Amino acid sequence: MTFYRDTWAEVDLDAIHSNTKNLRGLLDENVQIMAVVKADGYGHKAVPTAEEALAAGAQWLGTALLDEAIALREAGITAPILVLGMIRPEDVVTAAANDIIVTAFQPWWLERAEKAAAASGQSFDYHIKIDSGMHRLGLKTNEEIDAFASRAASAEFGRAVGMFTHFAQADEQETSYVEEQTARFQEVADRLESVIGSIPVRHCANSAAAMRFPEAGFSLVRFGISMYGLTPSPSITADLPFALKPAFSLHSRITHVKTLEPGDTVSYGRTYTAESRERAATVPIGYADGWIRMHQGGDVLVNGQRCPIIGRICMDQMIIRVPEGIESGELVTLIGAQGSEYVSMEEAAARLDTINYEIPCVISARVPRLLQKQGRKTEVYYNIL
Ligand code: PMH
Numbered sequence: 001m002t003f004y005r006d007t008w009a010e011v012d013l014d015a016i017h018s019n020t021k022n023l024r025g026l027l028d029e030n031v032q033i034m035a036v037v038k039a040d041g042y043g044h045k046a047v048p049t050a051e052e053a054l055a056a057g058a059q060w061l062g063t064a065l066l067d068e069a070i071a072l073r074e075a076g077i078t079a080p081i082l083v084l085g086m087i088r089p090e091d092v093v094t095a096a097a098n099d100i101i102v103t104a105f106q107p108w109w110l111e112r113a114e115k116a117a118a119a120s121g122q123s124f125d126y127h128i129k130i131d132s133g134m135h136r137l138g139l140k141t142n143e144e145i146d147a148f149a150s151r152a153a154s155a156e157f158g159r160a161v162g163m164f165t166h167f168a169q170a171d172e173q174e175t176s177y178v179e180e181q182t183a184r185f186q187e188v189a190d191r192l193e194s195v196i197g198s199i200p201v202r203h204c205a206n207s208a209a210a211m212r213f214p215e216a217g218f219s220l221v222r223f224g225i226s227m228y229g230l231t232p233s234p235s236i237t238a239d240l241p242f243a244l245k246p247a248f249s250l251h252s253r254i255t256h257v258k259t260l261e262p263g264d265t266v267s268y269g270r271t272y273t274a275e276s277r278e279r280a281a282t283v284p285i286g287y288a289d290g291w292i293r294m295h296q297g298g299d300v301l302v303n304g305q306r307c308p309i310i311g312r313i314c315m316d317q318m319i320i321r322v323p324e325g326i327e328s329g330e331l332v333t334l335i336g337a338q339g340s341e342y343v344s345m346e347e348a349a350a351r352l353d354t355i356n357y358e359i360p361c362v363i364s365a366r367v368p369r370l371l372q373k374q375g376r377k378t379e380v381y382y383n384i385l
Contacts, residue, residue: 001380003368006253007285009360010336011044013052013373015229015245020056022242023223027210031217034060034082034203036224038068043360044228044248045381047075048371053227054079062222066091069100082127082162084222086137089113092158096124101161105129105137107147110158117157127162127201128152130188132181134168145188149195162201162220163189171208171233178209182216208232211240230345230356246345248360249336250367254302254328255317256282266319267311271296279322281307283332286316290362291334298351300332304339307332335359 024033035053037046050061050072061077063069064085072081082101089112095102096117104110104126117124128148131138139145152160165185169177185204193199202218207226210217225232229246258281260266260274274280283300285291293313299306300320307320320332331338335348345356352358368382 001368001382003380003382005284005368006255007283007289008251008368008370009043009363010249010251010370010372011048012245012247012249013048013371013378015247016044016049016052016227017056019227019229019244019247020053020058020223022244023207023210023226024057025242026214027217027221028214030219031214032060032220033058034062034220034222035227036062036084036206036222037072038062038064038084038224039361040068042224042228042357043363045369045371046072047077048379048381049228050077050079053223058223058227060220062224066095066100066102069095070098073098073100090116092117092124092126093120093122096122101125101127103127103129103137104148104152104158104160105131105139107144107151110148110151110155114151114155114157123157123159125159125161127164128160128192128199130163130165130185130192132165132184132188132204133177134166134181136166138165139188139192142191145191146195149192152192152196160192160196160199162203163192163199164201164203164220167204167206167209170206170212171236173235175212178213178216206232208236211236225357228360233355234346246336248345250285250334250363251336252283252285252332252334254281254322254326254330254332255284257322257326257328265311267314269312272311272319279324279326280310280319281322281326281328281330281332283318283320284316285334285367286314286318288315288364289367290364291318292352292362294352295348298348299343300334301336301338301341301343302326302330302332304341306341306343 035058037050040046041049061081066087069081092113129138131140203220205221210221229244264274266272349356371379
């Protein structure tokens with residue numbers, strides 16, 4: 001795939017491979033790994049990420065949407081896929097036709113899914129989502145649980161093949177809520193099984209939980225952020241026997257360099273004024289690429305040195321202050337390393353008062369993703385329209 005713009009993200013598949021392998025090593029042998037590749041693999045591209053994670057020891061894939069799961073199937077991926085979010089109950093037929101496992105989270109949902117399945121004669125597999133304290137999706141009250149269990153036990157088309165929950169606070173020092181949620185999950189899971197019969201898979205751990213309490217992995221853990229080489233929160237990785245390797249970096253090339261005279265202002269709203277004679281360079285990335293205006297004031301790397309973003313970030317371009325000697329065509333690293341300098345995902349996230357997860361997710365499809373292996377470009381993903 002060709003692209004003509006000089007702004008791109010690099011995704012290091014070797015990093016995804018080694019992160020997955022190292023994470024695998026933390027777990028008991030019979031605990032399986034689900035690679036969470038929703039939101040286009042947290043912005044890293046779902047298909048190559050999924051393939052790499054599977055090659056490194058993951059067995060399952062998780063998406064948020066049925067659409068994402070179907071896209072993986074269309075790319076030829078045959079591993080088991082669970083849609084972690086809600087799908088419309090009538091779409092179970094489409095999910096099943098694509099060998100995709102769905103999430104059942106309320107009795108009414110199962111009732112409607114059964115009806116749709118009956119109308120087409122198509123059976124479907126689902127995991128039951130238990131709300132143990134996140135209060136997002138799932139069975140919460142004992143009335144809901146009992147109603148669900150009795151409907152599931154008499155269902156002709158839907159098969160309960162797993163049960164799961166999600167932690168609200170696995171990434172913080174305080175662990176009592178994780179313990180509370182785990183206890184409630186087990187209690188509800190046992191209650192469901194006593195009516196429905198044996199359900200083979202139980203899972204609750206995201207990256208933070210699996211890394212901190214590997215023994216609580218049940219039969220499956222769901223790795224997202226850690227597989228991409230980022231830490232769920234600063235307090236998590238200190239005790240890991242290996243370093244996570246960030247897979248995502250972001251780069252551009254300077255288009256235009258000029259000298260600012262004292263008093264010259266920069267960009268919309270004239271929020272930056274040159275105090276002395278200085279050099280300013282234009283970089284072809286802007287808020288339409290997901291490089292939003294709040295990055296103003298942050299640093300990027302040019303020639304191994306930190307250079308500040310000055311003035312407002314525009315839709316497609318921004319301006320940085322550079323040392324003498326920097327010319328058009330020079331490499332700019334917005335996230336990643338140059339020489340001994342490094343701008344981390346966490347540094348970029350801190351400017352926006354957000355978390356590392358959000359940054360690669362919001363770098364838009366207008367930024368080509370170059371997939372790399374052993375330092376060589378393997379594929380380009382770029383779909384601007
Ligand atoms: N399982 C579920 C149900 C999730 O929603 C997520 C991430 C994961 C596993 C993976 O978590 P990890 O990336 O911390 O390993 N979900 C989200 C979310 O909804 N917002 O941020 C992360």
